Amino acid sequence: MSVEELEDLLKCAVCLDVFTKPTGLSCGHTFCLECLISVQERAKNAKFPECPLCKQKFRAKKSFYWKQSVLAIALIELLRTKTR
Numbered sequence: 001m002s003v004e005e006l007e008d009l010l011k012c013a014v015c016l017d018v019f020t021k022p023t024g025l026s027c028g029h030t031f032c033l034e035c036l037i038s039v040q041e042r043a044k045n046a047k048f049p050e051c052p053l054c055k056q057k058f059r060a061k062k063s064f065y066w067k068q069s070v071l072a073i074a075l076i077e078l079l080r081t082k083t084r
């Protein structure tokens with residue numbers, strides 16, 4: 001896999017940049033923590049915000065619903081060492 005392909009995999013669909021604080025939802029998609037918070041803010045009137053990719057409703061932030069993506073963090077580290 002090339003560095004470019006790896007970078008594409010680690011891009012957030014909301015801000016189109018490499019994840020900062022990658023956070024996984026129950027549907028399996030990963031976004032930046034800040035992006036998820038802004039999605040949640042925009043969906044304030046809806047009972048549950050939706051995943052920007054698959055539209056699955058997700059629960060508002062609770063530490064046990066949102067999980068930090070350890071795999072994504074490790075891959076971003078790898079990407080940084082490759083592009084340095």
Ligand SMILES: [Zn+2]
Nearest residue numbers: 012015032035
């Ligand atoms: Zn983002």
Ligand SMILES: [Zn+2]
Nearest residue numbers: 027029051054
């Ligand atoms: Zn999703």
